[in-house]
Amino acid sequence: MAKKIESKVIDVLKRGTPFGRLEEGDVFNENLKIEDVWINMGPQHPSTHGVLRLVLALQGERIVDMEVVIGYLHRGTEKLAEFRTYHQFIPLTDRLDYLASPAMNFGYVLAVEKLAGIEVPIRAEYIRVLMAELARISSHLLWLATHALDIGAMTVFLYCFREREMILDLFEMATGGRLITTYYRIGGVANDLPDYFLDRCEEFCEIFPKRVEDYDALLYSNRIWLSRTVNIAKISAEKGLALGLSGPSIRGSGVNWDLRRSNPYSVYDKLDFEVAVFDGCDVYARYLVRRKEMLESCKIVKQCIEWLKKNPGGEVQAKVPKVFKPPVGEVYQAVEAPKGELGFYIVSDGSQRPYRLKIRAPSFANLMSLPEMCKGHLVADVVAAIGSIDVVLGEVDR
């Protein structure tokens, strides 16, 4: 991206500057170029979360080009799937987006169930949705925390972690794990919810909307927050769709596309919630989308609790053979993960193991629109832009 020195500059040099004058006959290389400064952001940079590397071409502090270098967290998850039985692969899905592991389990078990035509007990469906929505809130809380911290607001960070802690406690109650839950099974969930879980969960739903007001007090109409996010890292709906942007990031560009509504799975068609869509196309719009989604998820959780309280007892696991062999065939199933559209494409040859498993990870696709968002902005805006698409590298590199 180097620029040739313009003839105007050479004229000025010939006329003379305080630093000297270009004399007639001086050798002057007209092909001399003004080089951009190339700068490495990450993988050790505090804002790239340890495993992402960005190579930025700068003119001053303005970004003229950007390259995303990934692969620092590659573990070969897709290949590993070919050497594990369908049951054994579930714990590996946790490690994709480790900040919302129930949502990752969800996508995988749905795909396998669709492939084998397994009917899941209705109670298990509600428990699954409940856990997935809690995971969405927890993931969005962590996003808000780090996003705000990157822009310099450090108190929001600790406030968000306070509430996330409550959700992790709930996870621990139900599954024994806090971050990596491995709660879903093919045909249901591992076990029914423990006593008092629903009451504790209800308590959380009472408190949470009030806590969102706390965050709003620090950010929602804060002038500095607005000036750092409004009109920053814009991406149009067409461009975003072309680059495969999905989830809250594309809903911030005014595209009403939420798989829970557009292509309902599980029991989402029986639940009442709004899809958050804002059309600012910028960082602020994406912030608004996620903020509203947290509140909507809270509403969904409440409805699940209500249903589960009204219909106590019952099966949470369909009859699935220990030696599980789905029929020959292929299947694609996508769910709305906190980061966007998470798809599992499974090819089965009738054996105990998948013949091939491909994961459509939302963060991977979302990350590819980062250079598009950042060009022409300042270095400080890169940080805001990374935050606004909410990448988790576990999912990008797989």
Added chain:
Amino acid sequence: MDVLMSDILTALIRIIVVFALALLTVAYLTYLERKVIGHMQVRMGPMRVGPHGLLQPIADGLKLFFKEDIVPTEGYRLTFYFAPILCLVCALILFAVIPFDAKFMISRLNIGLLYILSIASVGVMGIILAGWSSGSKYSLLGGLRSAAQIFSYEIFLGFSLMGPLMIAGSLDLVKIVEAQSVPFIVYQPVAFVIYLIAALGEINRVPFDLPEAESELVAGFHTEYSGMKFAYFFLAEYANMIIVSAIATIVFLAGWKGPILPGWMWFLIKMFIFIYFFIWVRATFPRYRYDQFMRIGWKIMLPLVLANIFVTGVVILFIGGY
């Protein structure tokens, strides 16, 4: 001779007292900041070293003291060593003219305020030198940012003190305090607000901590610094925070004046109100982008502060001084 000797002795004692107290306050300011922000963020702050973490600053100091002193191979060794010293010295010699009480100060200069402003601008040279001599791109960007920042905030900082100066009619800090039968904050509210904003810029704190924005520039100009040299920058930063609070106290809040309590106590109370304010701001606000900070400075604050000087001048002309 005896008179001279006793003069030197009293001066020496004053210097030792002021500097020892200043360094101790600076060290415990880090503790105060961590505690206050901690409680604002529903957590405890340091708790482990000593009761309620009271020995934490000392532990931090010791840790930094024993750290390996690294100089980057690409760096310019001489300036790399010189920069933190320049920063700290410039911050500390400012304490020389601060009147903590009607009588208690190291030296009474008749151009005290001018002295403070000029030494403060030399101090920023240290930051630029540090950024340049580190031989790292992040440091350089941090240094360049602060270079741009000096031009902006120095002007408003100076101009915002101009209104009170015109009323007091002196650059002598003691005379400025004596001139305030009513604190100047009453006559000069606009100047006061602008001074506070410019002061946030001067001491590189949120929302204007651009030269060391950690999420963008790692640690800005002191990315490559470690050990005691890093501690120097750190101390200089907190010393500057005390200085700007002290100036605000002297120029806008009538310094040591106040009922009942002794003067120095009033001075400290007022000063810590400002320090608390700076800490509070840090817990509350995100960070501006540096071009936005420039825009605020040149397009909003500069016209305002010039208008303030003009209005003050007109009023003095017609009323004939306060």
